[in-house]
Amino acid sequence: MDDVHIRWVEKVQLKDPVLVEGLPGVGNVGKLAADYLRDKLEAKPLATIYSKFFPPQVYVSEEGLTRLVSNELSYRRAVGPKERDLLILNGDYQGITPEGQYELTERILSVAHSLGSKEVYTLAGFAQGRVVDTPRVLGAATSPERVEAMKKFGVVFSRNDPGGGLIGASGLFLGLGRLYDMHGVCLMGETSGYFVDPRSAEAVLKVLARILEVTIDFSDLEAKAKEIDRIAQKIHEAEAHPPESPSPASRDDLGYIG
Amino acid sequence: MDDVHIRWVEKVQLKDPVLVEGLPGVGNVGKLAADYLRDKLEAKPLATIYSKFFPPQVYVSEEGLTRLVSNELSYRRAVGPKERDLLILNGDYQGITPEGQYELTERILSVAHSLGSKEVYTLAGFAQGRVVDTPRVLGAATSPERVEAMKKFGVVFSRNDPGGGLIGASGLFLGLGRLYDMHGVCLMGETSGYFVDPRSAEAVLKVLARILEVTIDFSDLEAKAKEIDRIAQKIHEAEAHPPESPSPASRDDLGYIG
């Protein structure tokens, strides 16, 4: 096995596809958004990516079936003249070492490049360390033109955020992408950073949908966001009126949703 | 030396051998079971596996002889028409890094595959975090057919266990095995997770013996289990009636058995 092993589901010809990346990270915002995008657009499996830079782990389904942890590339052909072909990257993990991050990102960019991709959108969460009621979508981009273009979609370019830069896949796909002559944008949904945040994912995805000119039904993501709100509310109440009765919900519940 | 170095003891032709893996892990259940299987079936040494992914360590025997830590493949030819040829993997360690886990598992699967193996059974412990009087054998498998087949042997497929999936060799042999068109099953003996557990190993091995249609004398494993019970009982008593007299046995004793 190579360090990164690509198992192709099918071979496709795509036309100038846009790569969309959304892997686990802060608030799982990027993963929630990219998974939702893939599901709602009914993107088709293109390739599975296994790697020794992921944990040595299989997931076990409720039916008892094992599945090696992986990343997955899906594709979706443009419908109508305004849309563009899409390549969507989803997955269980980012590379678990710095070197693994580089190797995986480089390999996936190489695949996307060979499929004709010249543009990448990376989706992520931006931890504010406080509850965020109405998450803004912060941006970073590889060119001034893209910064200006993004502002028209309401993306916020903040002087100080992200202060220390972007660490992990969402930054690396932009940074390494330049070595493949790819340009791109990172869309970061504000989030508390304390739990998975479908509301922030929705904010990010709404911006992306407008950019890509695709129509998505957000009702399922909104339902998930409301479920999180409901649990957070219960925790809040339980903490305000503490030890008389057992808390109807615990912080742990939040981790399971999403 | 390669990253993984295989030293062959002999070259053999096997017929569709079943690979059985049992390396150190939770409660040492997998290792206890696989070592016992190898010993009772008098499997013959086939290859020794050295690797820089193991610790830089030699064991020293009571006679003062050194032995480099390793994994070992043994084989046992089928006796009678119902049995199948077996390949058994035992060892001192799993790979000590995630990358090492992948490299070792991949290499050993490659060897098994070249010997004609299409099926793997991995043996492991499943930590329940509490004393388990009568350990059940939980399962995970690579195909729905195998899940159904295992249920007939009393293997339990629990909706929520193992929740986070399987980490380490027992999961990886199934997950990576699919890249070699191998199918497989993981058999997990319930155990407390606090000490080595021959009783759980016995439960696992009894299921495996029925699956493989081999006959094994379990008396030595039962004796070992009773010894653990005896020590655990003494500890229990000592803890119930504590500081008057020195404890006749300590928790440390449990680590030495097995």
Added chain:
Amino acid sequence: MDDVHIRWVEKVQLKDPVLVEGLPGVGNVGKLAADYLRDKLEAKPLATIYSKFFPPQVYVSEEGLTRLVSNELSYRRAVGPKERDLLILNGDYQGITPEGQYELTERILSVAHSLGSKEVYTLAGFAQGRVVDTPRVLGAATSPERVEAMKKFGVVFSRNDPGGGLIGASGLFLGLGRLYDMHGVCLMGETSGYFVDPRSAEAVLKVLARILEVTIDFSDLEAKAKEIDRIAQKIHEAEAHPPESPSPASRDDLGYIG
């Protein structure tokens, strides 16, 4: 991508260039000095060095533009007969693992060697663990001749400092440089070790400017040093007359300067 990827800006012929290294480290002395040298001599970009031994990170500018972390080689041709061609190494990070340190240093030395470089000056800070009012410049060198030559420039060779040797790029460029028949000197500015220290960088660079016989305007570096002094003074005062009013400056400010 190779482990270390060099992206050339242009191809140049240089005449016996002196390599000057200054990467982040103690008090950021080496980086401050080398960055200032590059800027004031208006050295031209020669190559950008990307590597999986750096963190998987992009920086985001105030304008929202991303830039993958890297090291950079610049060059500056000699002006007049006394000067020599220069190769200057600046960067965001040193390699983040010991192996990465070796790989990066070796690769950059190889590039410098191929450009005809036979001599290297490494710039660093030396942590004294106490406030240093007038930083001395300590030295270490690859040959007795160089030790003697450096003494004439006021470089101090102390019997006990640095006691444990030099760890990181500044030492490695000298140590590995010998394998390329390169000789060199490490110039270490004394510093407290508690914050970035432009005054120590200035001391180092003044020695280097005399060695290289280049003229540099130090006013900007002095201004930066005074700014640090001013902040340190405020902190000192705030600590002397503590909790009445909020401190006008905090220790955190020191980290931002430089």
Added chain:
Amino acid sequence: MDDVHIRWVEKVQLKDPVLVEGLPGVGNVGKLAADYLRDKLEAKPLATIYSKFFPPQVYVSEEGLTRLVSNELSYRRAVGPKERDLLILNGDYQGITPEGQYELTERILSVAHSLGSKEVYTLAGFAQGRVVDTPRVLGAATSPERVEAMKKFGVVFSRNDPGGGLIGASGLFLGLGRLYDMHGVCLMGETSGYFVDPRSAEAVLKVLARILEVTIDFSDLEAKAKEIDRIAQKIHEAEAHPPESPSPASRDDLGYIG
């Protein structure tokens, strides 16, 4: 540069040389013994071993000269018919990762093998966790014949020591040596494990000198041992009659000797 880089000082033909390894470790016993052996036998430098598995570090001499950390092979031709040619391995560090340990040991064994070496003696300390007045020399070996042979030299083969086996170079040279058809013995001097222990090194070296039938003047090593005794005695006295006057020696002093 390769992962392990060998720089030859000269090319020699040796006759069945015995490899002696002594690198830093418990009580620095192995290093003290091997360095003393090299010095007293006036072994000649054969090769310097650099590696990215060592720390990225140079040492700086009192004269200000840098030296990249390394291991070194020296050789000494037999004098008279009873002696044998020797290859001695000394060094600043063992490999700092498990993988590095394997790679370095394997490479050095490969070199020794190519020089005709079939036998290795590894020198180490064995930490007893208590003061050891008269250190015994414990042993481990690759063959029963060697165990018996060693007993005649007073080497102790203890049923339980070393319980967990040998970790690091001294064990690995024996374990990996078998892959090169080399046999060997580890000689372990008992030591407290709390400080460098020339007395334990002397015990080990006295046994080795008898085995190799070489004559060594131990007076310098004894002087060093007495110096340690003297300091330890002062610490002991200071701790017995504590806080009246400042301790004339501190535990720190012990670390500097050797």
